[in-house]
Amino acid sequence: MSSRIAVIAIDAVEPRLVAAFWCAVLAWQVVDEDADVVSIAPPDRSWPAIDVLAVPEGKVVKNRLHLDLRADGLATADELDRLLALGARRTDVGQGPDSSWVVLADPEGNEFCLLSRSVQEV
Amino acid sequence: MSSRIAVIAIDAVEPRLVAAFWCAVLAWQVVDEDADVVSIAPPDRSWPAIDVLAVPEGKVVKNRLHLDLRADGLATADELDRLLALGARRTDVGQGPDSSWVVLADPEGNEFCLLSRSVQEV
Numbered sequence: 549m550s551s552r553i554a555v556i557a558i559d560a561v562e563p564r565l566v567a568a569f570w571c572a573v574l575a576w577q578v579v580d581e582d583a584d585v586v587s588i589a590p591p592d593r594s595w596p597a598i599d600v601l602a603v604p605e606g607k608v609v610k611n612r613l614h615l616d617l618r619a620d621g622l623a624t625a626d627e628l629d630r631l632l633a634l635g636a637r638r639t640d641v642g643q644g645p646d647s648s649w650v651v652l653a654d655p656e657g658n659e660f661c662l663l664s665r666s667v668q669e670v
Numbered sequence: 671m672s673s674r675i676a677v678i679a680i681d682a683v684e685p686r687l688v689a690a691f692w693c694a695v696l697a698w699q700v701v702d703e704d705a706d707v708v709s710i711a712p713p714d715r716s717w718p719a720i721d722v723l724a725v726p727e728g729k730v731v732k733n734r735l736h737l738d739l740r741a742d743g744l745a746t747a748d749e750l751d752r753l754l755a756l757g758a759r760r761t762d763v764g765q766g767p768d769s770s771w772v773v774l775a776d777p778e779g780n781e782f783c784l785l786s787r788s789v790q791e792v
Contacts (some may be wrong), residue, residue, distance in 0.1 A: 552742040554785060555737070616677035616721070661679070663676060
């Protein structure tokens with residue numbers, strides 16, 4: 549008897565743009581869409597999904613929630629190249645030059661990290 | 671060949687407090703802890719985990735990422751009572767009185783929603 553995480557919601561000024569980026573990053577697909585929200589999910593519709601929600605306001609400070617990713621099926625360096633080609637930008641949140649992860653931002657500046665495989669899997 | 675979501679990271683001024691709240695909400699447990707991060711995960715260690723990261727700055731604006739929850743194993747109204755008893759607070763992000771979800775905030779003000787079961791499962 550508890551709650552479970554059903555959806556990760558991301559506010560966006562341009563939901564289609566942000567949803568398309570995350571679909572490409574995660575190899576997910578759009579499963580529902582209207583004027584206010586674009587829902588994306590893994591092909592097997594497994595949990596959780598992401599709802600990209602239309603909001604009028606842009607991002608103004610570093611997000612307090614972010615996603616940490618790991619490369620799946622290819623080397624981390626190759627996945628980094630792929631993410632940058634998809635439109636991810638490197639960003640500095642004070643992580644320092646020796647961190648084992650790379651801090652990136654999506655098209656609306658939402659920070660996310662690409663973790664090294666050397667970090668223990670949880 | 672893509673990335674997968676490994677961790678949802680939450681910044682916190684008091685990581686232990688925030689981690690304890692989310693453990694109680696999700697029926698998860700602390701799996702790792704040091705001065706900078708408290709990691710929590712489901713008992714079966716299934717994906718994804720949450721890392722609660724120590725940061726000096728507090729929350730200043732509505733989060734652009736948030737979690738949507740569903741009650742698991744009990745009625746939504748009963749789960750709402752349980753979340754409020756755990757320290758969740760109702761908060762207003764302009765959702766209006768007729769929305770099918772309840773907007774809440776964790777001990778550091780991070781917004782999250784408890785979805786109604788009437789919404790289609792994804």
